[in-house]
Amino acid sequence: MTLEYTGKLDDGTVFDTSKESVAEDAGLAEAQPDREYTPLTVEVGGGQVIEGMEEGLIGLEAGETDTLTIPPEKAYGQPSDENVEEFETDELREMLGGQLPEEGAYLEAQDGSQGEIIHVDEDVVRADFNPPLAGETLTFDVEVIEVN
Structure with a gap:
């Protein structure tokens, strides 16, 4: 299935879209200046998108539009x-070659996930690796x- 989409938070903030405008x-x-905005192609049932979106796309036909509201349990x-x-x-x-990140900076883990530094003191640094949209x-x- 190929689709155009725009994702918004409760306050109306757009956090992701396939449309450049x-x-x-x-x-x-x-x-994200290097990003290309193109329609998204997904295999429904293939686990490529969050559960709530996958469920919402089932049964939609070419030319249809819909608004999917996805609770956190079926998102992040x-x-x-x-x-x-x-x-x-x-x-x-x-580990960081002598540099210490400040609160608000990000650390990248070996698996590529990003953690926001939420606390720094002489003894301990805490990084929050929860998904930003959790x-x-x-x-x-x-x-x-x-629909293919």
């Missing part, structure tokens, strides 16, 4: 303390271009 209006195009889940990692400050400084209800406006 929407990305420009929302200020996303500036944040709820934030969990298990996703907050602690590092010894000296050890982390050594705990959020997501709304997707979708337009089905083609």
